[in-house]
Amino acid sequence: MGRSPCCCHDAGVKKGPWTEEEDRALVDHIQRHGGHVSSWRNLPKAAGLNRCGKSCRLRWTNYLRPDIKRGNFTDDEERLIIGLHAQLGNRWSTIATHLDGRTDNEIKNYWNTHIRKKLLRMGVDPVTHQRLPPDDLLLAVSASPTTTILSAAASQLRGLNTALMQVQALQFLLQAVSGVGNDVNAAAAAANGGGGLVPSLSAAADNNAVLNASRSVVPGFQDLQLTTMTRPLLVSHANHGSADHHPSYIATDDVVQRRLNASAPPVVGGGACAEPLAVALASTAYRHQVAAAADEPVNGFAELILSEPIEMPSMCSLEDEDHFWKDMLVESSSFSLPL
DNA sequence: AAGTCTGTCAACCGCTGTATA
DNA sequence: CTATACAGCGGTTGACAGACT
Known part of the structure; x- marks a missing residue:
């Protein structure tokens, strides 16, 4: 026998953008537990949220975490991302560990919307970091x-x-x-x-x-x-x-x-x-x-x-x-x- | 002014390796 | 040992805003 089914399969679980109330409930709950989550699966019920645990984890790690840095990427950060990407490829989570306060999702988005296009304009393949044929x-x-x-x-x-x-x-x-x-x-x-x-x-x-x-x-x-x-x-x-x-x-x-x-x-x-x-x-x-x-x-x-x-x-x-x-x-x- | 296009990014989807009953 | 969920990850989507026609 395995574990019990994940809450994500429940039909009534809410999806889509988070409201301020939901954010507050999630933050309050995590802070009450010292900023540590033992089980994302059990969190929604404990926090009074009609959300999947997976969705809660994403919301916390990508948006609500207190150590997340907001605002534009600096030149140094951009340079670092390009260099790391040349070495690591699309391993966004690994790249994110080298940038304080930046999430893998944020870096991934920034790569796809800014850096990738810049490189292409310069005739550089954003995948291989080599000159385009x-x-x-x-x-x-x-x-x-x-x-x-x-x-x-x-x-x-x-x-x-x-x-x-x-x-x-x-x-x-x-x-x-x-x-x-x-x-x-x-x-x-x-x-x-x-x-x-x-x-x-x-x-x-x-x-x-x-x-x-x-x-x-x-x-x-x-x-x-x-x-x-x-x-x-x-x-x-x-x-x-x-x-x-x-x-x-x-x-x-x-x-x-x-x-x-x-x-x-x-x-x-x-x-x-x-x-x-x-x-x-x-x-x-x-x-x-x-x-x-x-x-x-x-x-x-x-x-x-x-x-x-x-x-x-x-x-x-x-x-x-x-x-x-x-x-x-x-x-x-x-x-x-x-x- | 209205419709269309484009860029951005939060959130979801689906896959993989790991943990656990 | 096996089946299954969990956690994490990268890819993709879609809502929204601003620019453009």
Whole structure:
């Protein structure tokens, strides 16, 4: 024989939101017993409540307990939750033991409503805490040559060492993409028979999740303009159908590389992040993608005017305006559980 | 102003490991 | 030893409020 049936199976047990009277009755009862509950099953009857013992326990542990902390989560708490989640996964009760006054339910809700969305906006998988694959990252971009170009470039982001470097490189990539439509639409339209490699690049940049993510991470991102590094590269790629056989690619890529090296911003990881991206943009794989996307024959590089000064994105803006997320990104890869 | 959408969070559901009759 | 409830946990739901159209 086992135990007697649980009260939760009684048809008359009340469910739904708790009233003030019920809260008071529950708190009074528990406080009369020194704040300790020996049997949740017997509590409702003893406290004069028409509730299931399970419901009483949840109400007490998640809401009525005197040591529960109310109010918004602090940056430190948020940082701690992210780090703990990276280590523990969805073990909310274990995570809650590391945050004074926070319940597992509260942390779980906060994760699902705030942190999870923040991470997704940044292109970070909230489950694995890894960067989202390019296919997911660029989900909002319709299938087009644009998609393959962006995917190829974005895939190179994998090679960067820290999350901050990835964000910086991503910003740099998107700067190139978002600025392209301003100046070279005509050339692109000609190159694509009025179609739209570059226009679609621009449109994609306006609409895709990556751009939004970058905007959320890097304040003022939408104001960035195309650099002299990226414009000639994109224009030239857009105009070349047979990239592998054109010697100008080598020269162009070389120029791009040298300019990048000379203009790497003086911030942590700046040069290190810019360089792999330059390689990404100039890579053979990328060249193939663009070559496949372009229909027109090679037109030469007359338009490669490299007179403007290099304008690197304001990568330092992360430091100026969003300490928390920058720090979180940098630290997330090396987080370890506090002892 | 009214209807719709979206975000939030308390509460419930259902499962699992443990305790107990 | 077995059957069953308990306690705890993570997932999900639904009511509500505020924003948006």
